[in-house]
Amino acid sequence: MLDNKELFRRLYQIRRFETVLLEQFKSGIFPGTTHTSLGQEANAVGVLAHLEPGDVVVSNHRCHGHFLAYGGDPQALFAELMGKPSGVCGGVGGSQHLHWRNFYSSGVQGGTVAMAAGMALAEKRTQSGAIVVDFMGDGTLGEGIVYECLNMISLWQLPVLLVLEHNQIAQTTPSSLAIAGSVPKRFEAFEIPTTALDSSDILDIYPLAETLIEQVRNESAPRALMITTARLGSHSKGDDTRAPGVLESLWQSRDPIAIQAKRLAGAEHNQVIQDIDAKIQQAFEAALAAEGGAG
Amino acid sequence: MNGPAIRTVLDSLNHGLYQSLADDKRAVLLGEDLLDPYGGAFKVSRGLSSAFPDQVLTTPISEAGVTGIAGGMALRGLRPVVEIMFGDFITLISDQVINHIAKFNDMYHGAATAPVVIRTPMGGRRGYGPTHSQSLEKFFLGVPGLTVLAPFNLFGNSPLGSPGQLLKDVILKAEVPVLFVENKLQYLLPLLSKANLDEYEVNTVWDDAGVPAPSYTLRLKSAPQATLTLAAYGYMAHLALGAMRKLAYEMEIFCELLVPTQLAPFELKEVFDSVRCTGRLLTVEEGTFSLGWGAEVVARTAEELGTNLKQAGRLAAREGVIPVAPDLELASLPGDEDIIARVREMVFHHG
Ligand SMILES: Cc1ncc(C[n+]2csc(CCOP(=O)(O)OP(=O)(O)O)c2C)c(N)n1
Ligand SMILES: [Mg+2]
Numbered sequence: 001m002l003d004n005k006e007l008f009r010r011l012y013q014i015r016r017f018e019t020v021l022l023e024q025f026k027s028g029i030f031p032g033t034t035h036t037s038l039g040q041e042a043n044a045v046g047v048l049a050h051l052e053p054g055d056v057v058v059s060n061h062r063c064h065g066h067f068l069a070y071g072g073d074p075q076a077l078f079a080e081l082m083g084k085p086s087g088v089c090g091g092v093g094g095s096q097h098l099h100w101r102n103f104y105s106s107g108v109q110g111g112t113v114a115m116a117a118g119m120a121l122a123e124k125r126t127q128s129g130a131i132v133v134d135f136m137g138d139g140t141l142g143e144g145i146v147y148e149c150l151n152m153i154s155l156w157q158l159p160v161l162l163v164l165e166h167n168q169i170a171q172t173t174p175s176s177l178a179i180a181g182s183v184p185k186r187f188e189a190f191e192i193p194t195t196a197l198d199s200s201d202i203l204d205i206y207p208l209a210e211t212l213i214e215q216v217r218n219e220s221a222p223r224a225l226m227i228t229t230a231r232l233g234s235h236s237k238g239d240d241t242r243a244p245g246v247l248e249s250l251w252q253s254r255d256p257i258a259i260q261a262k263r264l265a266g267a268e269h270n271q272v273i274q275d276i277d278a279k280i281q282q283a284f285e286a287a288l289a290a291e292g293g294a295g
Numbered sequence: 296m297n298g299p300a301i302r303t304v305l306d307s308l309n310h311g312l313y314q315s316l317a318d319d320k321r322a323v324l325l326g327e328d329l330l331d332p333y334g335g336a337f338k339v340s341r342g343l344s345s346a347f348p349d350q351v352l353t354t355p356i357s358e359a360g361v362t363g364i365a366g367g368m369a370l371r372g373l374r375p376v377v378e379i380m381f382g383d384f385i386t387l388i389s390d391q392v393i394n395h396i397a398k399f400n401d402m403y404h405g406a407a408t409a410p411v412v413i414r415t416p417m418g419g420r421r422g423y424g425p426t427h428s429q430s431l432e433k434f435f436l437g438v439p440g441l442t443v444l445a446p447f448n449l450f451g452n453s454p455l456g457s458p459g460q461l462l463k464d465v466i467l468k469a470e471v472p473v474l475f476v477e478n479k480l481q482y483l484l485p486l487l488s489k490a491n492l493d494e495y496e497v498n499t500v501w502d503d504a505g506v507p508a509p510s511y512t513l514r515l516k517s518a519p520q521a522t523l524t525l526a527a528y529g530y531m532a533h534l535a536l537g538a539m540r541k542l543a544y545e546m547e548i549f550c551e552l553l554v555p556t557q558l559a560p561f562e563l564k565e566v567f568d569s570v571r572c573t574g575r576l577l578t579v580e581e582g583t584f585s586l587g588w589g590a591e592v593v594a595r596t597a598e599e600l601g602t603n604l605k606q607a608g609r610l611a612a613r614e615g616v617i618p619v620a621p622d623l624e625l626a627s628l629p630g631d632e633d634i635i636a637r638v639r640e641m642v643f644h645h646g
Contacts, residue, residue, distance in 0.1 A: 056371070090404035099403035104370065106402075108394045114360055115395065118367020118375075125323070125373065145390075148360030155355070 002049055004263045007202050009272050010049070014041040014065045015257050016280045017074050018233075021064075021081065025237060029288065031083050034095040037065030039200065039232030042256035043165050044069035046205030047133060047225075050213045054102065054130035056123065058116040061096040062165075063105035066135055070103045074280055078287035086290040102130075110143030112136065113162075117149045120158035124220055131216045132160040139170020141186065142178060153222045154190040161209075161216050162187065162224040167231040172241045187224040198228035200254040203263075230254035304448045304458050305482040308339050308414075311459025312376070315466040316347040319374060322466055324351045325361050326378030336380045337416050337482060358387040362413065366396040369409040369472075376466055382417035382476070383429050396472045397440035412466050414475040418530055418581055419628050421479050425616035428624070430582040432476045436559040436591065442469070442505030443559040445476040445529040448484045449497070449511060456499065456509035457486060461556060469506045476558070478530040478581070494540075502555070504562035511554040512565055515543050521551040522642055524569040526592055527579040528555055531629065535579050538634035546635075548642055563592060567599045574605040575641055579629055584611040608641055610634060 002010075018036040025034070037044065044065035048057065051070070059066040067077060072088065080087030081095055088098050096107035104119075106112050116134035123130040140146060141164075153160055166183060168175045187194040193215075197208055205227065212223045230250045234240040240247065261269055301310050315322045324343060326335065330353045334341030344351040354361045358379055365375035379385055385392075392413070399409045419428035436443055444465065446458035458477075465473045485491070498512040513536065514521060527535040532554040542548040551569050555562075570576045576596055578589030589609035597604050610629040618624050 058367075089402065089406070092404045093402045097402045099399075099407055104403075104407070106395065108390065111363055111390060111395045114363020114391065115367040115370065117360070118364035118369075119371045120367075121364060122368045122371035122373045125368075126371075145359045145363060148355070148357035149364065151355060152357065152360060152364060156352075 002206070004260065005268055005272060007045060007206065008260045008264055008269070009276065010045045010069060011041045011202060011257050011260055012272060013074070013276050013280070014044065014068050016276050017068060017077070018064060020280055020284055022233070022237065024284070029293065030081050032094055033236045034081060035062040035236050036233045037062050039230045039250070039254060039256065040165055040167065041065050042200055042202040042205050043135070043163065043227050043229060046202050047161070047163055047209040049206060050210045051133070052130070054128055056102040056119050056130060056132040057104070058112050058119065058132060058134045059103070059105035060109070060112050060135060060137060060140070061107045062137065063096060063098055066105070067098050067100070067103060072098070072100055072103065075283035075287050076100070078284050079290055082287055082293040084287065084290050084293040086287070091292065109140045110145045113140075113146050113149045116160055117153050117158055120153070120160040121156060124159055129217070131213065133163060134160055135163045135165060137170060138164065138166045138168060138175050138183065139173065139178060141183065150187060150190045150192060154192050157221045159216050159220045160222050161212055162192070162222065164224065164226040166226055166228045168228070169231055169242075171235045172239070184224070184226055192222045192224050194224040194226060196226045196228070200229055200256045201259050202256055301459070302485055303482065304446070304484050304486065305337070305339060307457050307459035307486055308462055308477065309341060309459070311462035312340065312343055313346065315376070315463045316343060316350045319467050320350070321372065322350060322374045322376065323368065324376050324378065325354050325365060327354055327356055327380050329353045329378060335378055337479065339414070339477070339482070340378060358384050359391055362388040362391040362411070363395060365411045366391060366399070366409050369396070369411045370399060370407055374410060374466055376412045376414065379413060379415035381427050382415040382431055383426050385415060385431055385435065385474070388413065389434070392435065392441060392472070392474070393438050397438050400471070401440055408470050409472055410469045411472045412462070412469070412475055413473070414462070414477060416477045416479045416482070418478040418480060419617045419624055422619050422621060422624065424619040428617040430580070430612070432474065432558065433580075433582045433587045435474050436588060438559070440471065441474060441559065442471050442557065443474045443476060444506070444508055444556055445558055447511060447528070447532055447554050447556055448481060449487050456556070461508060465506055471505055473506065476529065481530040481533065484533055500565055502557050502562040504560040505557060508557035510556065510565050512569060513539070513552045513554065515540070515549070518543060518549045521549045521573050523548070523550045523575040523577060523638055524553060524566065524573045525550050525577050525579065525634070525638070526553040526566055528558060529581070531579045531581055534631045535634055538631045538638070541631070542635055542638055546639065548638060550638060558588060561591060561595060563595055566592060566596060570596055570600055571603055574603065575607070576604060577608045577610065577634070577637060577641060579610045579634055581612055581628060583614045584609065585614060587611055606641055608637055610637055
């Protein structure tokens with residue numbers, strides 16, 4: 001059981017990493033674009049805190065938070081985003097194509113669900129005892145392959161936890177313009193037991209994920225977790241078409257870092273901030289100093 | 296397996312699958328209607344689910360999902376083999392192959408491999424009509440990271456390079472994803488043994504651009520210097536072999552036949568060597584004409600040989616749907632008479 005301080009530390013590390021990333025993007029050292037998980041950090045931390053070493057994570061385009069919560073090295077991630085040989089994937093994969101240990105992400109919507117299902121089938125067949133956690137967004141529910149895979153995940157009882165990060169938007173399209181009917185019922189139609197949670201609070205997500213991961217592991221069977229959450233940043237960079245008022249009120253009510261920060265005493269809180277700021281700054285500078293890349 | 300004798304391409308492929316499953320528990324077959332007594336739509340998988348019930352997984356009609364799942368299985372150390380019931384349906388797996396499976400190794404900077412084998416029957420002449428008769432492999436040639444193979448019905452006596460052995464080798468040893476292109480009429484062809492090939496000189500070179508795979512050069516024994524190089528693969532190579540024989544015995548036109556089994560990545564040294572001597576190249580493929588395999592072979596040969604390539608031609612399917620009516624279907628696909636006519640035209644009319 002992680003204490004409040006450690007949970008905050010993990011949340012804040014992701015936030016700080018991506019804040020520095022967005023700030024430094026302006027200086028031209030990062031090629032291409034990037035998707036940050038601002039507002040969704042508690043999903044990554046709350047779920048991935050329960051993994052065993054052999055477990056597998058499959059993530060999507062919005063994967064920095066998942067990668068860091070998995071235990072990925074901030075310096076290697078900075079270097080990857082800078083396109084350097086010292087990056088996680090030598091600068092080839094970039095922001096949305098990471099692979100380290102049992103962590104895999106990819107940038108084509110829907111296909112990652114198939115990857116996750118296949119990996120869970122492999123772990124089940126080899127009786128490794130490992131499970132797979134797959135993160136997906138609400139917009140990805142539009143892809144047909146998702147349903148082909150939900151069917152097989154249930155049919156073959158694959159040990160996978162499907163985490164749907166329902167931030168109610170896909171790039172610029174609100175889910176009201178893209179999703180008909182009930183989202184949990186889509187999973188339940190395949191008889192995948194599904195839990196819906198509307199929260200950005202790590203203390204809600206963390207214990208619930210523990211129970212679900214235990215069930216997946218013990219029963220070698222799938223579960224789905226739909227977390228209603230909020231994207232507090234742009235889809236990628238500076239491409240948010242939502243009204244400023246909407247964003248402001250989301251920052252007020254749905255910021256997982258602010259929610260958890262309140263639980264820490266002032267000195268404790270400041271200590272974490274100092275430590276993480278220094279750690280991320282050092283990771284950034286070391287990545288920048290390494291050979292190669294755009295800048 | 297001391298089972299029934301291996302006489303045809305289908306027997307050979309079935310045997311290759313059997314041996315793969317027997318030799319390595321990591322090998323898993325996935326596909327539609329694979330279970331016995333049916334054993335797959337073209338019976339290539341017959342008997343396998345009875346012999347290896349744990350390694351044969353019959354699937355829903357979900358080509359994209361199953362192929363993507365195979366990619367995930369391969370990333371985690373298994374050796375999945377996907378059967379796509381008709382080659383026409385590889386369109387459904389294109390995102391899985393092009394954007395996922397073929398990319399993993401490079402985009403993860405060499406830290407992951409996804410050795411999925413996808414096998415599927417292409418080809419017409421069975422009256423199955425517009426959506427069940429095509430040869431669509433050209434859309435998958437030149438996909439970085441993907442190896443495309445098409446077996447040839449050679450060498451019944453020695454298993455080396457036979458369709459089944461080639462299939463087994465890639466299932467058990469390949470470190471890259473492979474699209475294994477079969478052909479419906481090729482299934483029934485006898486495996487040509489040394490005895491069958493007595494009148495030919497056969498040269499085999501192993502090309503390992505993607506995986507080790509044989510490339511064959513065939514010419515009639517003690518024939519004069521060939522004046523044209525035929526290049527073809529799969530079932531078309533079988534037709535070209537017949538055409539080459541007839542051209543020699545009935546018309547005294549002598550050709551050399553080049554049969555690669557590895558279509559992509561392209562490795563055409565044997566073609567270049569042959570055309571250097573003959574000066575003429577005719578490619579034959581069952582897919583449609585534009586932007587096909589032949590176009591790439593001719594382009595690369597022209598780049599390599601310059602003016603030593605004096606004449607080039609391509610035979611392919613007519614650009615349209617493949618009709619059901621037998622006469623219309625035959626007219627839409629390249630046949631042995633077309634090969635003979637085109638060779639004559641090239642040799643006689645264009646000097
Ligand atoms: C097949 C495919 N179509 C379109 C895109 C472009 N794209 C990237 S992310 C995205 C929105 C995804 O929304 P969602 O699944 O809700 O995830 P979120 O961005 O909200 O985390 C789109 C349209 C893509 N990567 N893949
Ligand atoms: Mg979304």
